[in-house]
Amino acid sequence: MGLEIPAEAKVIQLKNLIESSSLYRDDIDFVRELMxxxxxxxxxxxxxxxxxxxxxxxxxxxxxxKKGLADISLVSETKESSSLTDxxxxxxxxxxxxxxxxxxxxxxxxxxxAQDEKTRFPLASEALLNDTYMDDIVSGAxxxxxxxxxxxxxxxxxxxxxxxxxxxxSNSPELLNSSSSSDVKHSFSSESDLSVKTLGIxxxxxxxxxxxxxxxxxKSSFTKREVLSVIARLCDPLGFLGPVLTRAKILxxxxxxQKLDWDDVxxxxxxxxxxxxxxxxxxxxxxxxxxxxxxxTWLRVVLQxxxxxxxxAYGAVVYLQCFYQTDRAK
Numbered sequence: 001m002g003l004e005i006p007a008e009a010k011v012i013q014l015k016n017l018i019e020s021s022s023l024y025r026d027d028i029d030f031v032r033e034l035m036x037x038x039x040x041x042x043x044x045x046x047x048x049x050x051x052x053x054x055x056x057x058x059x060x061x062x063x064x065x066k067k068g069l070a071d072i073s074l075v076s077e078t079k080e081s082s083s084l085t086d087x088x089x090x091x092x093x094x095x096x097x098x099x100x101x102x103x104x105x106x107x108x109x110x111x112x113x114a115q116d117e118k119t120r121f122p123l124a125s126e127a128l129l130n131d132t133y134m135d136d137i138v139s140g141a142x143x144x145x146x147x148x149x150x151x152x153x154x155x156x157x158x159x160x161x162x163x164x165x166x167x168x169x170s171n172s173p174e175l176l177n178s179s180s181s182s183d184v185k186h187s188f189s190s191e192s193d194l195s196v197k198t199l200g201i202x203x204x205x206x207x208x209x210x211x212x213x214x215x216x217x218x219k220s221s222f223t224k225r226e227v228l229s230v231i232a233r234l235c236d237p238l239g240f241l242g243p244v245l246t247r248a249k250i251l252x253x254x255x256x257x258q259k260l261d262w263d264d265v266x267x268x269x270x271x272x273x274x275x276x277x278x279x280x281x282x283x284x285x286x287x288x289x290x291x292x293x294x295x296x297t298w299l300r301v302v303l304q305x306x307x308x309x310x311x312x313a314y315g316a317v318v319y320l321q322c323f324y325q326t327d328r329a330k
Contacts, residue, residue, distance in 0.1 A: 055135060056109070063162035109161075117157045124153035136198045137165070140293070147175050169196045171208040171291075200235035203291070210240065210289040216278050224255050225262040227274060239317075240289055246313050248277055253312065298322045 114128035123141075127150060131139035137154065141147035147170070155165055170176050195202040195211055202211045216230055231248050234241070251274055258267060266274060294301075300323040307316040 121153040121157040123150045124157040171205045208291050212284045221265050223263050224260045250312050
């Protein structure tokens with residue numbers, strides 16, 4: 001029976017929990033690995049908060065800088081041109097003394113903006129509240145006219161507080177044509193077949209499908225640390241690659257059972273299986289999954305679920321099958 005650790009457990013609670021366990025109380029390797037994992041998770045959380053704070057700081061600096069420029073333009077009519085240096089010093093000083101009250105975050109700023117502008121910009125408010133992740137807005141519309149309204153409202157709402165949207169991506173050339181060229185992430189030229197990556201998912205707007213990029217170096221030997229690093233980089237938030245990634249996780253599970261240290265080289269049998277996995281995983285780049293959004297024109301909808309399990313893993317998947325007037329299912 002394994003040791004059950006509460007998700008919000010503190011270090012002192014973990015200490016008491018381990019001391020009360022007859023199985024893990026004297027297992028020094030287990031305690032060392034447990035504390036190492038906790039420290040890595042905490043470092044990741046701290047780095048994420050630093051990243052959020054840095055981004056919010058830049059947003060506030062931009063707002064304050066624009067306000068300073070506006071003040072300079074107002075007083076320039078009454079001052080001589082020699083005062084430009086003084087105005088520049090004022091602008092630099094106004095940015096340097098900028099303070100950020102914690103724990104204010106850029107997400108809360110956007111949420112407050114969405115609440116304040118709900119009446120003027122209803123579509124933008126809905127997108128900011130429900131379709132915004134960090135600094136990415138991932139939204140859409142059922143038709144081109146609504147999409148243009150959404151784009152216009154988002155631009156106007158964010159410009160009202162000094163923020164500018166850029167790197168627009170869409171599967172509609174008409175929608176991108178309404179954006180300035182400097183704001184567009186990709187084009188629809190015949191030579192352009194680039195993918196756009198957000199939230200760990202790669203999407204090709206031209207073909208309107210999801211794709212996968214693999215970056216695994218072939219080596220003569222791997223360590224347990226390198227195996228975990230490779231698996232952690234295989235981001236698949238929608239579970240498209242579940243059956244494939246499960247194989248890699250089973251190999252990692254076997255490494256834990258071997259009680260290897262982080263920098264120990266893999267045993268021969270596991271190393272052979274891992275090299276085979278790394279070699280064949282490159283084929284994932286040929287997989288393309290068409291993006292599909294359910295519309296209101298369907299005649300019948302069928303929900304199908306499948307599940308399976310074994311001694312080493314379990315999995316489940318749910319399909320939404322839609323039938324349209326052409327009797328063609330998607």
